[in-house]
Amino acid sequence: MNGILKIDQTDRKIIEILQSNGKITNAKLSEKIGLSPAPTLERVKKLEQNGLIESYHAQVDMDKIGVGVKTFVKVSLKGINKTNIETFLDKIKEIDEVIECHHTTGSGDFMLKVVAKDINAYQKVMLDKVSEIEVVDSLQSMVILSTLKNSKVIPFPH
Amino acid sequence: MNGILKIDQTDRKIIEILQSNGKITNAKLSEKIGLSPAPTLERVKKLEQNGLIESYHAQVDMDKIGVGVKTFVKVSLKGINKTNIETFLDKIKEIDEVIECHHTTGSGDFMLKVVAKDINAYQKVMLDKVSEIEVVDSLQSMVILSTLKNSKVIPFPH
DNA sequence: GTTGAAAGATGAGCTTT
DNA sequence: AAAGCTCATCTTTCAAC
Numbered sequence: 001m002n003g004i005l006k007i008d009q010t011d012r013k014i015i016e017i018l019q020s021n022g023k024i025t026n027a028k029l030s031e032k033i034g035l036s037p038a039p040t041l042e043r044v045k046k047l048e049q050n051g052l053i054e055s056y057h058a059q060v061d062m063d064k065i066g067v068g069v070k071t072f073v074k075v076s077l078k079g080i081n082k083t084n085i086e087t088f089l090d091k092i093k094e095i096d097e098v099i100e101c102h103h104t105t106g107s108g109d110f111m112l113k114v115v116a117k118d119i120n121a122y123q124k125v126m127l128d129k130v131s132e133i134e135v136v137d138s139l140q141s142m143v144i145l146s147t148l149k150n151s152k153v154i155p156f157p158h
Numbered sequence: 159m160n161g162i163l164k165i166d167q168t169d170r171k172i173i174e175i176l177q178s179n180g181k182i183t184n185a186k187l188s189e190k191i192g193l194s195p196a197p198t199l200e201r202v203k204k205l206e207q208n209g210l211i212e213s214y215h216a217q218v219d220m221d222k223i224g225v226g227v228k229t230f231v232k233v234s235l236k237g238i239n240k241t242n243i244e245t246f247l248d249k250i251k252e253i254d255e256v257i258e259c260h261h262t263t264g265s266g267d268f269m270l271k272v273v274a275k276d277i278n279a280y281q282k283v284m285l286d287k288v289s290e291i292e293v294v295d296s297l298q299s300m301v302i303l304s305t306l307k308n309s310k311v312i313p314f315p316h
Numbered sequence: 317g318t319t320g321a322a323a324g325a326t327g328a329g330c331t332t333t
Numbered sequence: 334a335a336a337g338c339t340c341a342t343c344t345t346t347c348a349a350c
Contacts, residue, residue: 007223015216015218015223018216019215019216019217019218020215021214021215022180022214022215023180023214025344025346026346026347027345027346035317036318037345038317038318038347038348039317041347042347050222052218052219052222052223053218053219054217054218054219055179055180055216055217055310056179056180056181056214056215056216056217057176057177057179057180057215057217058173058176058177058211058212058214059177059211059214059215060173060177060211060312061209061210061211061212062312064209065165065173065210065312065314066314067312070260072230072260072262089306092306092307096309096311096313097313098307099308099309099310099311099312100305100307101305101307101308102228102230102302102303102306103302103303103305103306104230104300104301104302104303105300105301106299106301110306111230111300111302115313116315118315140264142262142263142264143262143264144260144261144262144269145260145261145262146260146261147258147259147260148251148259148260148261148268149251149256149257149258149259150257150258150259151254151256152213152217152257153254153257154218154257155254155255156223156224157223157225157274157276157279183323183324183325184324184325185323185324193336193337193338194338194339195324195325195338196325196326196337196338196339197338199325200336200337203326
C-alpha cells in the first residue's frame with residue numbers, strides 16, 4: 001500500500017460539503033454532487049476508510065456554554081529535545097482546557113489554544129497546570145478578544 | 159426572552175458526546191445518556207435551536223488532501239481603529255487559505271491560521287493576498303511543524 | 317443505477333413526577 | 334406543567350441485484 005490516493009473532482013466536492021455540513025443526508029449530498037445515493041455513499045465510506053475524512057464533530061457556541069476566555073499561549077521549553085517534548089506532551093494531553101497544541105518554528109516552541117470560564121479560571125489553569133510542567137521555561141499569553149473567522153472548510157490545493 | 163438557558167447534566171453529556179462524535183445516531187446517543195430516543199432527540203433539537211450547538215463538520219486529514227503547510231501568522235495593522243479593522247476583515251474573509259482570524263491582545267493585533275499546499279503556495283498567499291491588504295503593517299509567521307493535540311471537545315466550566 | 321429490507325428518526329398521545 | 338415513555342409512521346441507509 002502506497003500513500004497515493006486518487007481523488008477526483010467529485011470526491012473533492014463531497015469533502016467540501018461534508019466539512020461545511022457534516023450532517024447532510026446521503027440523499028441530499030448525492031443530489032448536490034449529481035450522483036445517485038448508492039455510489040455517493042460508497043465514496044463517502046471510502047473516504048472515511050482511507051482516513052481522508054477523520055471524524056465528525058458538533059461545534060458549540062463557547063459563549064453560550066459559559067466559556068468566556070480563549071487564548072493563544074506561546075510556550076518555550078527548557079531545551080528542546082525528545083525527552084523534554086515527550087514530558088511536555090504527556091502533561092499537556094491531560095489538560096482539558098488546552099484544546100490545541102502545535103509544535104512551531106519561531107521564537108516560541110509550542111503554540112497552545114486554551115479555553116476557560118473566565119480570567120480567574122484561566123489563571124488557575126496556567127498556574128496550577130501548565131506552569132507546573134517541569135520542562136516549561138516561559139509562557140506568553142495572547143487573549144482572544146473576538147474571533148472573526150473560523151472556517152471548518154480546508155481549501156483543496158489545486 | 160432572556161439569555162439564560164437552563165442546561166442540566168444530561169444536556170452537558172449530550173454536548174460532550176456530540177462534540178466528540180457528531181455522527182452518532184440518536185438511538186446510540188439515547189443509550190449513552192440513559193434516556194429513550196424521543197426525549198433525547200427533543201433535547202438535541204432544543205440545543206440546536208438555542209444555538210448552543212451551532213453546526214456539524216467533517217474533519218479531514220490535511221496531509222492526505224495535500225495540505226503540507228499550516229502556520230500561525232501574527233498580523234499588526236497600521237493603526238487599530240474601526241475602519242481599518244473592517245477593511246482588514248473584509249479582505250481576510252475572501253482568502254480561503256486563512257481558515258481562522260482572531261483579534262487578540264499582545265504585541266500583534268490579529269492571529270491567523272493559514273493553510274497551503276507547500277511553502278511556495280504559502281508564500282504566494284502571503285505576498286499576493288495578505289500583504290496586499292492596505293492596512294496591514296507587519297506579519298510574523300510561525301510554521302506548524304506538527305500538531306500534537308487538536309481536541310474538538312470544549313470542556314464545560316463547572 | 318435501482319430496488320427493497322432493515323435501521324433510525326420523529327411526531328402523537330399516554331404516563332409519571 | 335414538565336419531562337419521559339411507547340408506539341406508529343416516515344425517512345434514510347445500505348446491501349443485493
